[in-house]
Amino acid sequence: MPTLGVNIDHVATLRQARYREQPDSHNAEPDPVAAALVAEMAGALGITAHLREDRRHMQDRDIFLLREKITTKLNFEMGLSEDILRVALAVRPEDVCLVPENRLEVTTEGGLDCCGRRDVLAPAMARLREIGTRISLFIDPEESQIRAAAELGADFVELHTGAYANATGVARAKELQKLIAGAGLACELGLRVNAGHGLNYENTSAILALPGLEELNIGHSIISRSITVGLHSAVREMCDLIAKK
Numbered sequence: 001m002p003t004l005g006v007n008i009d010h011v012a013t014l015r016q017a018r019y020r021e022q023p024d025s026h027n028a029e030p031d032p033v034a035a036a037l038v039a040e041m042a043g044a045l046g047i048t049a050h051l052r053e054d055r056r057h058m059q060d061r062d063i064f065l066l067r068e069k070i071t072t073k074l075n076f077e078m079g080l081s082e083d084i085l086r087v088a089l090a091v092r093p094e095d096v097c098l099v100p101e102n103r104l105e106v107t108t109e110g111g112l113d114c115c116g117r118r119d120v121l122a123p124a125m126a127r128l129r130e131i132g133t134r135i136s137l138f139i140d141p142e143e144s145q146i147r148a149a150a151e152l153g154a155d156f157v158e159l160h161t162g163a164y165a166n167a168t169g170v171a172r173a174k175e176l177q178k179l180i181a182g183a184g185l186a187c188e189l190g191l192r193v194n195a196g197h198g199l200n201y202e203n204t205s206a207i208l209a210l211p212g213l214e215e216l217n218i219g220h221s222i223i224s225r226s227i228t229v230g231l232h233s234a235v236r237e238m239c240d241l242i243a244k245k
């Protein structure tokens with residue numbers, strides 16, 4: 001059964017909306033670390049956090065505190081900048097998920113270009129290997145990208161489910177088939193398979209058909225639902241939905 005990794009960036013987004021100038025003030029709320037602990041109690045088997053170059057939500061301190069406090073595992077999402085790479089090397093997360101980062105986007109929009117960016121990815125991955133972290137590459141379910149990820153020696157691919165989540169009807173069915181084929185190819189090439197982006201309580205069940213799927217990373221929908229039902233229930237409901245596979 002796939003496991004759930006809860007992405008807690010949007011807890012920090014809410015905190016930053018009010019406390020951008022003093023995110024570590026004693027008043028600053030909500031606290032992403034406290035949220036991570038609740039998510040773990042509710043059944044999440046991993047916590048995902050993205051430290052963006054512009055620090056728009058998670059702050060360096062959050063990442064170090066998460067490392068110290070959580071008891072499942074930390075999946076550190078990061079773009080390929082030297083500044084963030086240094087944080088990763090100091091934090092030593094169990095998993096790193098490399099993502100493309102464009103300062104103007106609202107959230108991560110497309111997958112990494114593993115084919116075109118091998119020259120940047122390979123040395124960054126070599127440095128991350130030195131701390132024993134497992135490396136995941138966040139890519140679109142395209143054959144060329146999956147093959148490049150395998151050639152780069154990634155442990156995991158995280159297949160980008162955004163196009164599937166945004167589509168409807170026949171287009172959605174086609175995107176699902178692409179994800180299924182992509183996951184199958186990744187498994188054949190010895191890659192492990194995670195998936196995420198845009199998943200919610202309505203569209204996640206179908207994603208459970210991906211061969212070899214190990215982990216789903218879900219953030220926005222769970223944090224949104226937590227406003228009405230509470231975080232523990234929101235995480236629990238998603239765990240139950242995944243368990244119904």
Ligand code: PXP
Pocket residue numbers: 007009050077097099107108138158195196197198199217218219220221
């Ligand atoms: N996986 C990756 C690689 C992401 O960049 C994100 C968004 O930060 C997610 C999963 C979670 O996406 P969402 O917030 O849409 O569930």
